[in-house]
Amino acid sequence: MSFLRVGALLGGLLVVAGCSTVAPPSAQAPAPVAQASGPAAPSQAEPSPPAGAAAAKAVPAPTAAPARTDPLASLPAPTGRPPQAEAPVGNLWDRIRAGFAMPPLNSRLVAEKERFYLERPDYLQRMFARGSRYLFHIVEELEKRGMPTELALLPFVESAMNPVALSHAQAAGLWQFIPSTGRAYNLQQDWWVDNRRDVVKSTEAALDYLQKIYAMHGNDWFLALASYNWGEGAVARAVRRNQARGLPTDYLSLQMPAETRNYVPKLMALKNILLRANELGVALPDLPNRPYFVTIEKTRPIDLKLAAQFAGMTVDEFVALNPAHNRPVIAASRNNEIKLPADRIDAFMAAVERHGQANRAFATWQPHTLKPGETLETLAQRGGIAVAELRDANDLRAGQRILPGTRILAPQRAVEDETRVERFDGPRVYELVERPAAYHTVKRHESLATIARRYGTTVANLKAWNGLGKTAAPGTRLIVRPASAQTLLTTEDGDRRVVRSETNEPRIMHAVLRREPAEPERQAAPARTKRQHAAKPARRAGAATQKASAARAKPVAKKAPAAERGDAVRAGSGKRSPQRTNKRT
Secondary structure, rough: HHHHHHHOOOEEEEEEEEEOOOOOHHHHOOOOOOOOOOOOOOOOOOOOOOOOOOOOOOOOOOOOOOOOOOHHHHOOOHHHHOOOOOOEEEEEEEEHHHOOOOOOOOOOOHHHHHHHHOOHHHHHHHHHHHHHHOHHHHHHHHHHHHOOOHHHHHHHHOOOOOOOOOOOOOOEEEOEOOOHHHHHOHHHHHOOOOOOOHHHHHHHHHHHHHHHHHHHHHHHHHHHHHHHOHHHOHHHHHHHHHHHOOOOHHHHOOOOOOOHHHHHHHHHHHHHHOOHHHHHHHOOOEEEEOOOEEEEEEEEEHHHHHHHOOOOHHHHHHHHOOOOOOOOOOOOOOOOOOEHHHHHHHHHHHHHHHHOOOOOOOOEEEEEEOOOOOOOOHHHHHHHHOOOHHHHHHHOOOOOEEOOOEEEEEEEOOOOOOHHHHHHOEEEEEEEEEEOOOOEOOOOOOHHHHHHHHHOOHHHHHHHOOOOOOOOOOEEEEEEEEOOEEEEEOOOOOOOEEEEEOOOOOOOOOOOOOOOOOOHHHHHHHHOHHHHHHHHHHHHHHHHHHHHHHHHHEOOOOOOHHHHHHHHOOOOOOOOOOOHHOOOO
């Protein structure tokens, strides 16, 4: 069965295959940015074949996929930019060096950052190894725009060339776009995908932005880089301050935060290390001057694990090339592209064909509504996955009490309609949130009004919850917030609201106020008579009665009728009111 026949069986799972990095279709390209049309960088020498590749512990790079014949030849032509002509054979590091065009930065910080990197050779090697997947595409895009290839090293500074890096400020991806800037440059961010992590789309957006701020700062790359890190408005204000004081306005003369002060020196340090790698004893990994990945477009959903399996890759390897996907299934209508190593395309196509011939589902993760009696544990067991994986797929926290009616993604053994997943916009979660009762022990000179204000309630509530009169004696333990239970709904768009609320009214505690006996007046003891001696036992009995009365002055629970006891509010653990059990719930 031909590949074209497989496409027909699957409704066109795979439509296009290319043998080099392919830009996104023009319909999905970021909107044009107001800028000077292609600001020209200083003239660059043409890349020449290297004298020899630098010795290194190589990170293997795949060979280019062979030219395809029938039936691929009969497939529709790819949308968007056609594949580039085959790049000249050689080493990509030499091509990057040949494109360096920024002037040196005369700052002691450059040498300081060089030492930082050279003292951490393992860190350098990890960054370079990760970069071997993405650098060819970045260099291609820079050269098409006439931009200096020093910018190909910027993701090393921004994210250590990690496409899934996430900063404390929620900046994501190789180029570390914050959410707002990503949206401004048409980088889709939703439950299904985050294109700030897409290597192709984020690179296009980053270069658009860099060209804009380069023109904004009078074709000064150092100021443009400072703007990329600090913000274009902040750099513009720093320039105006120096102008007002009659001071120079170059990068080294501006007052800026320490992070920005060190930002450009890091980039220049990496440039110097590449230029003097042999002299410095830095072993660069072998980096062939050809595409690492290809892009496949599809029109049907497919499980992420299955796609990795078809390509003979681990899930981690697959995610390294496809980091924009947030879910365990890749929905075609959300992001219709898969990136694969160039030497895995034939194996992937063959696996797709075999799977289609067996009439097996490509997308087993499907929407599922939780029924009464079902739990996440039972769903995970049925799908053969860990509960943690099911929670992670749906952004559910450990410990959440999920209720029936919740709609999530879950793996299914039998799939009748794979396209149902395309209509899933995110989980719709009903969650039970219980809040235990809160207590307060009355202190001396503390009034009910003071306590009520402190806990945001009323004196009437305190009296009702605790069976009080006008006051509460010091030492009395009061309920200041009854136990409650709420049903919260988190909708597909992330809105969170209460759909049901219940307050567990506490059992009434009738508090008996503590009454201290009056101190008797001290008088000189008269001579005792026989009659007074006879009355002595009666006085002792009276004292014993006073002590017993004082002991009874502590709050006690009034025994409720049987029907009332049956309605006693229970806490989340199923226990009765804490006043009866003396346990916190």
